[in-house]
Amino acid sequence: MLNVDSIKNGIVIDHIRAKRGLEIYEALKLEELDCSVAVITNARSKKMGRKDIIKIDQSIDLDLDILGYIDPNITINIIKNDKRVDKYHVELPKEIVNLKKCKNPRCITSIEQELDQVFILTDEKNKVYRCKYCETKLPRK
Amino acid sequence: MRNLIDIKDLSKTEIEELIKVAKDIMQRPEKYSEKCKHKKLATLFFEPSTRTRLSFEAAMIELGGNVIGFSSASSSSTSKGESVSDTIRTVGCYSDIIAMRHPKEGAPLVASNKSTVPIINAGDGGHNHPTQTLTDLLTISCEKKRLDNLTIGLCGDLKFGRTVHSLINAMERYKNIKFVLISPEELKTPEYVKIKMEEGGIKYIETNDIEKYIDELDILYMTRVQRERFFNEEDYLRLKDYYILNKDKLEKAKDDLCIMHPLPRVNEISTEVDDDPRACYFKQVAYGKYIRMALILKMLDIK
Numbered sequence: 210m211l212n213v214d215s216i217k218n219g220i221v222i223d224h225i226r227a228k229r230g231l232e233i234y235e236a237l238k239l240e241e242l243d244c245s246v247a248v249i250t251n252a253r254s255k256k257m258g259r260k261d262i263i264k265i266d267q268s269i270d271l272d273l274d275i276l277g278y279i280d281p282n283i284t285i286n287i288i289k290n291d292k293r294v295d296k297y298h299v300e301l302p303k304e305i306v307n308l309k310k311c312k313n314p315r316c317i318t319s320i321e322q323e324l325d326q327v328f329i330l331t332d333e334k335n336k337v338y339r340c341k342y343c344e345t346k347l348p349r350k
Numbered sequence: 351m352r353n354l355i356d357i358k359d360l361s362k363t364e365i366e367e368l369i370k371v372a373k374d375i376m377q378r379p380e381k382y383s384e385k386c387k388h389k390k391l392a393t394l395f396f397e398p399s400t401r402t403r404l405s406f407e408a409a410m411i412e413l414g415g416n417v418i419g420f421s422s423a424s425s426s427s428t429s430k431g432e433s434v435s436d437t438i439r440t441v442g443c444y445s446d447i448i449a450m451r452h453p454k455e456g457a458p459l460v461a462s463n464k465s466t467v468p469i470i471n472a473g474d475g476g477h478n479h480p481t482q483t484l485t486d487l488l489t490i491s492c493e494k495k496r497l498d499n500l501t502i503g504l505c506g507d508l509k510f511g512r513t514v515h516s517l518i519n520a521m522e523r524y525k526n527i528k529f530v531l532i533s534p535e536e537l538k539t540p541e542y543v544k545i546k547m548e549e550g551g552i553k554y555i556e557t558n559d560i561e562k563y564i565d566e567l568d569i570l571y572m573t574r575v576q577r578e579r580f581f582n583e584e585d586y587l588r589l590k591d592y593y594i595l596n597k598d599k600l601e602k603a604k605d606d607l608c609i610m611h612p613l614p615r616v617n618e619i620s621t622e623v624d625d626d627p628r629a630c631y632f633k634q635v636a637y638g639k640y641i642r643m644a645l646i647l648k649m650l651d652i653k
Contacts, residue, residue, distance in 0.1 A: 315475045315476065317459075318456070319454070321434060323433070342455065342456020
């Protein structure tokens, strides 16, 4: 297995569904950080078969809504002085704001640029989000 | 302050109250002729409409109120690039209540977030049209004397037709409702609407044959195939005349069938049906004014 240095103080985002690591990297704008960030894709996992992992060599505030929307099964590990001091799971957020744009050309957000792009969780079981304004379903990858 | 953006904004009890008031207005119009004296309704129609705008305006006038507004976006400051929010804040300074139609879906919700006066959604694109649904409910209540125990045929464009989706939504609250969904394959009811019906315990049958179940129907709700919903003219031309309701097709229908249509119609109901006592679509237009009168009173909190 590929070796990536462990981190002393920072965050490990684990159990990301395989091949979604880069999507999270982009959504969290991790390219804007000055510290080391490792995105490991297709790592072997007993639980998942294959998974992605992101290691961030710095403590930062994570947008849990974004993480929960992209993949509600991930776990977040907080590392301090080489030790995991906290571990938690994310949940599907009730709403997501300005992460995705409504694709419905008839939606009011297509002409009024100052409006937030808001999607509301309308079906938790099937993870369906709908535009707050026009109720168009947000497609999931 | 109340707004009506989606039919779901009203509870079953509130809808029943509106129907009761509308029926009272029909019987005793003089009692209501000055209820809205010195009140102004603004009708902001960013896209054209015949029935809805005139119905709102007639409703307010019959309540003794006044009407201001515009009937196309080109005659408003929208043509100069003004946002919906700014237009609404401005018009709120001149009026007590606003009825608004807009081609963009969700525009009335945006308006309601900024408005200082109640907003009534008079139609937003292919999305919501709650006062049409209220009109339909009043029509059913008056013509069938009940809102439960009904078999309702919905015919035509069940994919894009906002009125039928809203009607299904509203009827979910009543007991023993069964829908017969009559449409060509390309214009079938969307899956999410059917899933909601299943979850709500509503029975439905899908068919493309209008005559197959016509003898079972209490209500036949016809819809227009809307040109503006098609990207391909060929598809529109192929489907627009798929169903034409005529006397022959009504042969086996019940004597007390109620034929409804949100109008405008194109070809889907032959004019020979207009004189049939079961044709209710022009009465439906009249009911629309009364339910809007009741709604204006409710929104302005006038007893």
